[in-house]
Amino acid sequence: MTIFKWSILLIIPFLFINCTKQKELSLRVLQFNIWQEGTIVPNGYSAILDEVINAKADLIALSEVRNYKQKSLAKRLVRDLKERGFTFYSDSSQDSGILSKYPIVKQEAFYPVIDDRGSVTKAVIKIGDKEVAFYSAHLDYRNCAIYLPRGYDGSTWKPLDAPITDINLLLADNLKSKRIEAIKNVIADAKLEEELGRIVLLAGDFNEASHRDWIKENKDLYEHNGVVIPWTSTTMLEEDNFIDAYREIYPNPITHPGFTFPCYNVDLPVERVVWAPKSDERDRIDFIFYKPNSSISLKDIFIIGPKQSVAYSKVIDETSEDVFQTPLGVWPTDHKAVLGEFILKL
Template sequence: MSCCLIAFNCKNERIIKLKVLQFNIWQEGTVVKNGFDAVVNEIIRTDADLIAFSEVRNYNNIDFSKHIVEALKDKGHTYYAQPSQDTGILSKYPIIEQTALYPVKNDHGSITKAIINVLGVEVAFYSGHLDYLNCALYLPRGYDGSTWKKLDSVVTDVKLIQKNNLESMRDEAIDTFIADAENEIKQGRLVIYGGDNNEPSHLDWIEANKNLYDHNGVVINWRNTAELEKHGFKDAYREIFPNPVTHPGFTYPADNPLVPINKLAWSPEADDRDRIDFIFYYPDEKLQLIDTKILGPKGDVSKNKRVLQPTEDIFIEPLNAWPTDHKAVLASFALKF
């Protein structure tokens, strides 16, 4: 295991920094040349302790968990992982047990859960990749959220948008997570979730930006982030950067210069930039959020063009190749034990 820097506070409690990375790796990095190697290199560079993967496919019957652990070991880094499908978990710390909490079925998303022993503190860590169909964020932008065909007009009726949103399986997945996480909290475990939710945040579609990013006047209480907030979970990015105008925190679609733009844009005539990748955690006196950053290129894709939005977001820009069409989220916590 990699060495941990342990400090002591005035109460003589031990404190370590725990880095959590949420990372949609776009079909295991296979879409981008040398993409898998880029995934490995970004993990090493960020020195992340807990990683939540989206788009684990186990192509050609090769166990991705074994493949990534061996690749990191070859470069001198010890991690732990267990087999999974669609979502995956990688940890510097031993995995006590892992389950498919919300198993993938007909490509309607999944949540993988692991109980991880972090120097004696048990963390329930969840990796989510939620249903990509009925992706209602496209409706106000004039596109169907399942076929991505252009609509005759934009949809701005919030009730219709919410109805379409609930026709996905995202709410079922999030409700399963909340119920399970509440049980883990009762058992005294820390809870952290990282996921590509394929749904925006209610904290991002507000009055102040209703005429930006092709929201077309829509202010909407997006169901799943609102439900997480209602049950006490905190959005790590918005805890640090509460203003979505100065810090929109877009994670998709990312401008990957190695990929033709027609493979990056699903609604080519619209501005569909949004924050759909998240790290959530449940507050606990043992877990203090320090900072959150976006890992990935500064640029985005909007209206079939590569754009650079002047924002105050803090980026960790890619080393060389960037392996995905998403940006990742990196949150650092102080863990007391």
Template structure:
């Protein structure tokens, strides 16, 4: 009897030790277009701070950082979050920005913002001994070809004849610097991949995904009967990156996941639309990740509201999308995206 009990204790000890050695860490990333640092919406800056606090995100990728009046937005937002009881790390950037709850080891300008043609930045982060390469992208807003398809110029936003010839669509699209920004990201991220780091990318791409312009959606959302292989998303998928929202919700009909234009009740409709007579709704805010051993995507939500602008009307989305409807003021004309991962490690 003594021997049996001793063997049982040994087995329990081994099992407990094994469970302790394999730990799971939760991490959240928020992609957040903050619409000119919240300056367009009344009390928008404080709304940005409140939304970050409410999200519980560990990493935040920000679009439309401007450093107005010679201020450093990174310093202001870190201090404001500290006053709310949240410690974050950041660094000076322009156009895009980064926040991390974990210490930043190094920061890099991967694709600098020149003449407002977009930017990409990188932070190397020490997440309790695990290195994370976090990238933030705000890609070129010009030659925004999904507007040309809908009957508006994607550079001047003046009405035009809808562009439906596929060769012309693709030629117009690649005249932007969006592909250049993503190519710079891919080349730099290959170094992180070779060093065994987790790679995360958040951004406002100003371009749809090929996963959303499919045969099933060709006659919806003013797609004008087109299936378009949008280049930024095809480049990322060709290099093994995964679109977090589409990974959990692969059907673009039941889960279109629109992030723009959002119905912000604090702003006039005419300030929320660039194509007033079209259905311009798109999913242009993304979180991508490179598959990594032990990293598991657990949840993704559209953070902000279930309201959109369509043909200059405020509408509610009656889709199966996963929304988190915040009760606080909203600072932007974009909805945000929040992805939750777990990391199993020994």
């Protein structure tokens, strides 16, 4: 056999392996409550741009989109990020919103905001030959039952005569919110998206805690007052096979509570970021969920924002093992953000 023929035989397997090897890319998903579009904190809007860029985020779920003075926040963000040299896509929305580094095939007010009772914005996003159904949720803030065990009304935030710790009463109040309806709609729609072969991602400020965080081991911490409870929204999602990204990487809420609210903000008085001033209201209420899919896997997740929280109207230096990325400078919100990095197979 000639040297030429031997060379061909050696090259063919190499070409076959490289042609069949699946291409992968990093997909960074950011849940970001921007607190009234950054208007509460001085220079907050500019800080939103800074943090979006610094996070190297590809898909961003925004909470508290207001479109003040009838100006589309989506258009402002796209314009101002482009001026800084970064191309993003977004369509106008209300209350919840989406920013994407990848083209948006279509976007809709999937669960429209009515009477300020929460919303879900949905976009189908094209990434290579894959399509992602991305849900951005900012759920109903009323009947916020996580405040009842802490001695505060969950709609008026007035002090109660005594904490409410009866699980049946807590779940009944929770069911009065519109959060449950919104999540049911997401679950039903996600099934249709899966049938179309799309990857499903959900991120949002739920204004509700996780059933994985109010457990026996911390029932006497954070003013849980002995309550162990299967909070409804996250329970429904998990029962439908949605995966809580933070708890997939960090399953232990004792070592990694992952608190996202209330976040200490050095540019504001402490009383501006609390709803229950005489209690410890720290909770993880900002989430990233995804449906299992052979084309996507979770690589990492961490919190973006100040490491300090607020409890009993005092600044708390967190001593947990949670991983933080500290802000560049001004932090624009009273929430901490969550950044999940996925590996997407194209």
